[in-house]
Amino acid sequence: MEPDPGQLPLRVGMVGYAFMGAAHSQGWRTAGRVFDLPRQPVLAVLCGRNATAVRAAADRHGWADVETDWRALVARDDIDLVDICTPGDSHAEIALAALAAGKHVLCEKPLANSVEEAEAMARAAETARARGRTAMVGFNYRRVPATALARRMVAAGRLGTLRHVRVSYLQDWLGDPEFPLTWRLRREAAGSGSLGDLGAHIVDLAQHLAGERLAGVSALTETFVRERPLPAAEGPGTGPVTVDDAALFTGRFTSGALATFEATRYATGRKNALRIELNGERGSLAFDLERLNELWFHDATGPGTEAGFRRILVTEPDHPYLDAWWPPGHGLGYEHTFVHQARDLVHTIAEGRRPDPSFADGLQVQRVLAAVEESAAKNSVYTPVPD
Amino acid sequence: MEPDPGQLPLRVGMVGYAFMGAAHSQGWRTAGRVFDLPRQPVLAVLCGRNATAVRAAADRHGWADVETDWRALVARDDIDLVDICTPGDSHAEIALAALAAGKHVLCEKPLANSVEEAEAMARAAETARARGRTAMVGFNYRRVPATALARRMVAAGRLGTLRHVRVSYLQDWLGDPEFPLTWRLRREAAGSGSLGDLGAHIVDLAQHLAGERLAGVSALTETFVRERPLPAAEGPGTGPVTVDDAALFTGRFTSGALATFEATRYATGRKNALRIELNGERGSLAFDLERLNELWFHDATGPGTEAGFRRILVTEPDHPYLDAWWPPGHGLGYEHTFVHQARDLVHTIAEGRRPDPSFADGLQVQRVLAAVEESAAKNSVYTPVPD
Amino acid sequence: MEPDPGQLPLRVGMVGYAFMGAAHSQGWRTAGRVFDLPRQPVLAVLCGRNATAVRAAADRHGWADVETDWRALVARDDIDLVDICTPGDSHAEIALAALAAGKHVLCEKPLANSVEEAEAMARAAETARARGRTAMVGFNYRRVPATALARRMVAAGRLGTLRHVRVSYLQDWLGDPEFPLTWRLRREAAGSGSLGDLGAHIVDLAQHLAGERLAGVSALTETFVRERPLPAAEGPGTGPVTVDDAALFTGRFTSGALATFEATRYATGRKNALRIELNGERGSLAFDLERLNELWFHDATGPGTEAGFRRILVTEPDHPYLDAWWPPGHGLGYEHTFVHQARDLVHTIAEGRRPDPSFADGLQVQRVLAAVEESAAKNSVYTPVPD
């Protein structure tokens, strides 16, 4: 939508332009074409260290200008929001500077590589909020229409007292032991392995859908392949994998409901299987990201003779986000979660609402991940998650 | 991508801005952001009869300029391609004028409301092709990665001699007899009902995947609810439904393979279930548009002990269109077919290749639909499809 | 159950002991062990032409005595019921003789190889009924708990006005052109091919579930492989296939609902896929024999936001036949349909009720099959089914 004369633009500066950068670009570019927004996102500045590459990426994805130093980006007057799409080890520094400079911030998950960084970020976000600045963390899987519908149904009491949450995030791209030692397999850059990459998503989604927090966890982690070939750019030879390949944990929610979690990159044949099921006294819900337009619901309050898990095709106009899209049955894809994230963030900023998920939410997920690591290091002993 | 200095833009003028207009806009807007294209699409002019509405739509969807008369659009020098997204009764007139004016043309399906119109359009397209102009018909379901992969596998002989094709397109939005008498239920505007709307898609897709044409058909059609309330704008009262509600037909392919077709808007609970299965001597393929990221394949050439329909998640980099999108398992949606259509059309134009599907292909589908109507009118007698 | 002193046994004599004979044996042997029956079935006499083979089969399946001539079986005083499990060409002769001799009769489907035979059988059944004898035809797929539940739901009005029935029976064992020319591929023995073998089942099931009859049909049939190797016993060389390999037909129910049917042995990868879906104004039902413990139901009368096809696991105690079996979720198999058939037949006999399905029902199915063959022979012209 061309900016309404009286409509304030929202000028975005984005740091990073790999996988997440491409997805966020699609989100910023499309949100205003599909939804009625109170402010119109503008793809203003793309930032990356390599001048040639960032220019090419900006042209490809439709960003007007470029910067090669995120400090310069943060310092610009013509930017309203900084969108952080870099690896986790730079999140804290960029976010703190951006908030200090009076920018709104969207930060990819996991919020940080440590609880300490995340605490600093959450404090800064709280301070910034007092000055009207919004800081949101990018747990985009809350914004699949099916998961958003699930949240709505849980909140409406359709499940009753919750008993079980079982959730897994299964990928298989590390199955081949010859896959090289990229940054994602190195603790100094990635913080952790499957745990931070996949586990952060499922911890957030499980707590979000359940509407409550984990009280404690018991965990096992493993690195199956401990030495991998160096990437071509780093010459021949091998190096050590310093992150977890897989993380399994059980836990208790504050209500007493039980949870199981599994995050792995070794589930041969599972490509992006984020699966979650919630069982309550009155009903159950199940979701699988590999079939993201579907939500399965079992209603235990009706006659048992006709009861069964039903496949709700989440494409009806009264389903979350769907009134702006296509007719029933015309499904959405992965990238739409970023369009919805952009939409929701614009509304949050324009309407001065609390961001959801906030940096405080990101910090709490970080605390769960830290408890998982602590439990794994202490012989799986049940480890409380601090408030 | 910002146009390369030496790169020719492809300036699009689009007529119509309802459902299809929104989908095509998304396609034109996104194709160059995702794929490397030889020419860069430009959303130049949007055309619609209501000046206010077309201006609002242009702003919403990102079109630079507007016209209120398609003749004016066709006459503009600064337009390279005319994209026709209107109801079927205006396709022929606009397409003929656009081709006469030296424009490339993309025309929504069904190509026309009659065989006669379609013949004129195919002739004009052939003439225009001699002058370097391309005319393509918008059978977008060929461009779902899963159907494109299916085509590739059939062409590679993975099914062997074809025996059966069964295909249905099931929707349910007419189940409620109080649904009003919109233009889609009136012969003068829509040409036909489920047959032209849904049947055209499945006839094209079945022939495209099979790699051969239907030799003849035997058909039943029915209008279940023959009188419906007038739309609110037309005042109270009811009017007659003058198109088919459902069309069922069987047929023979030229190779002798058998086919069954069903198109209906009364399949309660089926929202957009375009389903096709092909059985050959060496294997089978199955697809359902409600799960569009999946292709099911049964390989009958391996050991029977381990044989079974396998769910191929069509999201791998070597699957059609997928190298430009997201990592494995991160699915696409309905609208991506229009991005792929834009991509393929740009390549077709830039490389001077035969369009696929051409207007001649659209005409041939029209002939199948006409044979269906003829058979239905003649007590279902088997009716050959003229070459 | 050991016969209650006051409980009359039901002494069964069975003709034929191949596939169907084994299945019926299991049914007769098990019914009284699972259900409370008014009369206790006794596996009294097994009949087959080869004395050695029939003796071995009787020992294997638990029959007390044997005969080598069905006429001798029919003449025995110590037999109450004759169960006919032979190919179709001998059904009429045996059934007529058994009814004339005052026996109850269970006859495998299709009832006969021609309408004329079936008419004679239905007449004889009607006459016998006046004398307290029961004649039932073995459409066992009515007795899958899931199809029985479907019938109950349709009868209760859960679907409302019926619009569509789509049904197919897909197998693949003729895909290999080297499969030999068995009796099932010869018209003189089998009467027809897929049509009588598979088509008879789906015509009966569709009409039974819909609760109404087909008014007319339009059909295509085909023999893909017209010459096949002779069976080893008949020496080298090949012979002509004289039955249909596949039969496709559309039809109208008396209510105006539309139907599509497909029966084939060339659906590569489909092993026993008898699939039926019924769409009505208030709901839909779907079933697949390859997952026979499941019935899918879409309820269109509830809120659309939560609507979807639900998988009813038909294993609850209030589901048909299930109170006598296992706890919920502990599924049944194919052969249970024969246990249920035995149970229902014993009740029908003991209570003097009309058999369901009767020979008259079998005759009516035969008339549909004849109309299919007539339509196929007459260029697919729509052919009414006589009352």
Add this chain to the structure above:
Amino acid sequence: MEPDPGQLPLRVGMVGYAFMGAAHSQGWRTAGRVFDLPRQPVLAVLCGRNATAVRAAADRHGWADVETDWRALVARDDIDLVDICTPGDSHAEIALAALAAGKHVLCEKPLANSVEEAEAMARAAETARARGRTAMVGFNYRRVPATALARRMVAAGRLGTLRHVRVSYLQDWLGDPEFPLTWRLRREAAGSGSLGDLGAHIVDLAQHLAGERLAGVSALTETFVRERPLPAAEGPGTGPVTVDDAALFTGRFTSGALATFEATRYATGRKNALRIELNGERGSLAFDLERLNELWFHDATGPGTEAGFRRILVTEPDHPYLDAWWPPGHGLGYEHTFVHQARDLVHTIAEGRRPDPSFADGLQVQRVLAAVEESAAKNSVYTPVPD
């Protein structure tokens, strides 16, 4: 099959005639009718405490004689095998006596209510084996054709190095807090709750399919509803639930593969969902007892473009047990596992092979369950499973 004159019968005496008794009866009655067996099972004596009830059950299920004291049964000379279908608290006593009396023994799972009992039983079985007596434990889920095929494929190396096993057994019959306090909810009778009932099955199946043992576990258990109404027979009022409602545990296999387990009776809508998935470097397998005729296999050694989980319909003649049953696609049910168990046990006895699973295997499962309980009692700390 009538006993071959030279063929030794296998005279069975069974203790208990509730759910398991009915299932075992079906197994003993049917095995010799379907399979060629070296000895023919004879349903000789049924034993239960209530004379009237056991007589009625014997008549119903086809047992020739009855006893009301298991000691009398064990003392009979005309019994070859004692089949123990009672609750777990009597397994040890009966089995020890039966083995001492020179009988073969089949004992339902879990083998015992404590490791100590199980140890005594395993020792007795070892001693008895030296005298030619066989003792098997009834882990019937090894004998679903699909799980047996899975075992065969794992053993053949189709999965390569194993990375993950995830297994759950989900039922929902305790979801209603008004469900009464039956013996299954009392520790003194049942030993444990979901853990012994469902967990025993999945521990055995996981280890059996993986072909290796669990080295250690970390566990959480919970009793959601701690007070329930007394059964009607015990008068009004409520009593305490003294077993677990749910048990979750993670573990390590001896090879280093990771495992997750969940056993619960509160998974609303899941009726009998025993699900297991194994991921290896070369492939994956998945199974769900609610669809017991299917095994899903992902072959990671073929071309990735066509890879996907395939649904193997485990009904082909070369699948385990299937050559004796029905044609392809004609599925089996729950009770067939008991027919197969009877078949396998008869062969094991006749051929003097090691029983599989043996009492030693049952003991080892018991040790895993004990480690689960110990870990749960010790704050989930990782607890090794003794050899």
